[in-house]
Amino acid sequence: METKEKLKNLAEEAVSLIKEFDEVDILSEDLFNKINIKENGRAIAVDDVFEGKAEYPLTKISSVFDICMRGWGPDPAGFYDALEEAKFDLKDSITKFSKDEFKKYAGDLAYAEYRCEAIYERLKEIEEEAEKIGA
Secondary structure (H helix, E strand, C coil): CCCCHHHHHHHHHHHCCCCCHHHCCCCCCCCCCEEEEEECCEEEEEEEECCCEEEEEEEHHHHHHHHHEEEECCCCCHEEEEEEEHHHHHHHHHCCCCCCCCCCCHHHHHHHHHHHHHHHHHHHHHHHHHHHHHC
């Protein structure tokens, strides 16, 4: 497979993962209005709800989630803060939801924690793969 095709495939996977993260993360509103592949897969443009339009090289694509997943400076990671708060409030939620609603919400929280971390890690791997093929 030639370099351009490999880059395009990695970029398509990255876009798919970013969209999935946005969908799986039940703790915040949708983060992105638009996500587009640019420069034959060498970059991805996003229209972030909070930051506006930005372009990320494929070799730095995980940085789309750096602040929410890892925090910045003294600021904690927003994703994990929201997750811990939701877990703490879970015991109070049992009286607010029906049994089925509670089970779904608790399950969605657990799934979001592990799946969002896996997506973030895969985006880091995509960066390494893109670097190796010269993106």
